[in-house]
Amino acid sequence: VDLIIKSRRTNSLHLKALNLLEELLSIAEEGIKDGLDPACVKIFNEEKEFATSVIQKIKAELETHIKKGKWG
Numbered sequence: 001v002d003l004i005i006k007s008r009r010t011n012s013l014h015l016k017a018l019n020l021l022e023e024l025l026s027i028a029e030e031g032i033k034d035g036l037d038p039a040c041v042k043i044f045n046e047e048k049e050f051a052t053s054v055i056q057k058i059k060a061e062l063e064t065h066i067k068k069g070k071w072g
């Protein structure tokens with residue numbers, strides 16, 4: 001029980017970050033599609049790569065929390 005209570009804040013923070021990163025991913029994809037110029041597209045591609053990578057890491061960490069009973 002203590003572990004669940006202690007992990008709630010961290011899990012909540014991960015979920016907030018996940019939501020922000022998903023928004024960033026959407027923005028990056030829109031910017032890539034817009035294709036204003038190569039420099040802008042390059043930045044949007046970097047944003048997309050960053051967001052995708054961190055989203056995967058957060059999901060993996062949350063999965064670990066669930067398996068270890070640190071979810072509630």
